[in-house]
Amino acid sequence: MIYLDYNASTPVDPRVTAAMDGADELFANPASVQHLPGQAAAEAVEHARHRVASLVSRPARDVVFTSGASEAATIGLLGAMLADPLRPNVVVTDTEHKAVLAAASLGARLTGGSVRSVRVRGDGTVDVDHLRDLIDSSVSVVAVMAANNETGVLGPKAEVVSTAAHENGALHFSDLTQLVGKADVKSDCGDIDIMVLSSHKIYGPKGGGALIASRHVQKVLTPVVGGGGQEHGLRGGTHNTQGIIGLGVAAELASEETANDRIRITALKDRLLTGILEQVDDVTVNSKTAECLSNTLNLHFAGADAESVMAVVPEVAMSAGSACQSAVPTPSHVLIAMGLSHQEAAESVRISLGRPTTQAEVDEAVDLIADAVAKVRRISARTGH
Numbered sequence: 504m505i506y507l508d509y510n511a512s513t514p515v516d517p518r519v520t521a522a523m524d525g526a527d528e529l530f531a532n533p534a535s536v537q538h539l540p541g542q543a544a545a546e547a548v549e550h551a552r553h554r555v556a557s558l559v560s561r562p563a564r565d566v567v568f569t570s571g572a573s574e575a576a577t578i579g580l581l582g583a584m585l586a587d588p589l590r591p592n593v594v595v596t597d598t599e600h601k602a603v604l605a606a607a608s609l610g611a612r613l614t615g616g617s618v619r620s621v622r623v624r625g626d627g628t629v630d631v632d633h634l635r636d637l638i639d640s641s642v643s644v645v646a647v648m649a650a651n652n653e654t655g656v657l658g659p660k661a662e663v664v665s666t667a668a669h670e671n672g673a674l675h676f677s678d679l680t681q682l683v684g685k686a687d688v689k690s691d692c693g694d695i696d697i698m699v700l701s702s703h704k705i706y707g708p709k710g711g712g713a714l715i716a717s718r719h720v721q722k723v724l725t726p727v728v729g730g731g732g733q734e735h736g737l738r739g740g741t742h743n744t745q746g747i748i749g750l751g752v753a754a755e756l757a758s759e760e761t762a763n764d765r766i767r768i769t770a771l772k773d774r775l776l777t778g779i780l781e782q783v784d785d786v787t788v789n790s791k792t793a794e795c796l797s798n799t800l801n802l803h804f805a806g807a808d809a810e811s812v813m814a815v816v817p818e819v820a821m822s823a824g825s826a827c828q829s830a831v832p833t834p835s836h837v838l839i840a841m842g843l844s845h846q847e848a849a850e851s852v853r854i855s856l857g858r859p860t861t862q863a864e865v866d867e868a869v870d871l872i873a874d875a876v877a878k879v880r881r882i883s884a885r886t887g888h
């Protein structure tokens with residue numbers, strides 16, 4: 504099996520597994536700090552908090568552990584909207600992850616406001632002029648993702664969005680889920696008010712993530728998962744100690760290894776694209792020439808239905824649309840927002856490389872995908888669909 508679906512999820516790095524296995528004895532509740540076992544578990548959680556904070560150059564107190572980016576986005580975005588009833592509206596880009604879109608529309612329903620959608624251009628980049636036009640004093644939050652999970656297209660410079668939001672008294676929310684571990688996040692996240700990330704996208708265990716916001720912003724948020732008051736009252740519920748330890752190690756590895764991973768993976772991605780373009784006609788890169796993540800390719804194979812291509816090459820794990828949506832047979836909202844037709848979206852495949860990807864895998868995948876596309880095109884030419 505050649506796994507090329509790292510944007511959907513990554514395998515747990517063996518170094519992360521080792522750290523988590525070593526945490527078996529830390530079973531006490533980290534909130535039970537009256538006894539030594541509880542204190543040991545709490546210390547492990549705090550150590551992980553420092554590691555996650557350092558990935559984004561923030562103090563440890565800014566990190567709120569959650570069950571993933573979806574929950575973090577709900578706590579952050581919804582919590583900020585509910586906190587500011589005089590600003591009932593929210594601005595989001597059209598191509599945000601469904602977790603962000605869902606939190607924004609729930610927020611608008613509860614505040615009686617509306618979701619203002621920012622257009623993207625044909626290459627998936629955000630129309631920053633439109634973004635600025637949509638922000639006014641009735642907007643509580645401006646959500647612009649750092650990198651798109653389906654196309655890899657990078658968001659505008661965070662500073663540009665922060666400035667536009669702050670000039671109007673709004674908060675800047677950014678989904679960093681796909682950027683962390685693939686690019687340097689430290690240099691460009693300085694003024695973002697609320698960031699979210701996910702453990703299973705950076706070789707950590709599933710069911711973990713974080714919201715990162717200053718204590719000042721945390722205090723402003725209306726708690727939507729209050730529970731027993733853990734995580735500064737923003738995410739109640741007993742800590743997933745092992746998962747948090749795993750996320751901490753994954754974050755540290757991302758801090759140390761992203762720069763090298765990125766160089767290697769960029770070269771592999773270029774090789775894969777060159778190979779496909781050499782072997783297959785009528786292929787379009789959906790992000791065109793936009794600046795993209797080093798690992799992601801979203802390709803339109805004209806006349807070859809993506810689900811059929813994937814069925815013909817079960818040896819290559821890719822994605823038609825994002826994994827979170829694949830149970831729903833609707834075309835990708837991201838590709839539609841970029842102006843693709845329903846048919847073009849259905850003929851598009853996302854290929855995403857990762858830390859374990861090898862050159863041999865890439866070369867084999869090129870041949871297999873090229874054969875599969877040719878086969879699907881032959882069949883559809885014969886059957887007419």
Ligand SMILES: Cc1ncc(COP(=O)(O)O)c(C=O)c1O
Nearest residue numbers: 571572573600652680681701712
């Ligand atoms: C950009 C982006 N945001 C949020 C999420 C949700 O992350 P999680 O699975 O941790 O809830 C994903 C996962 O697909 C994603 O790619």
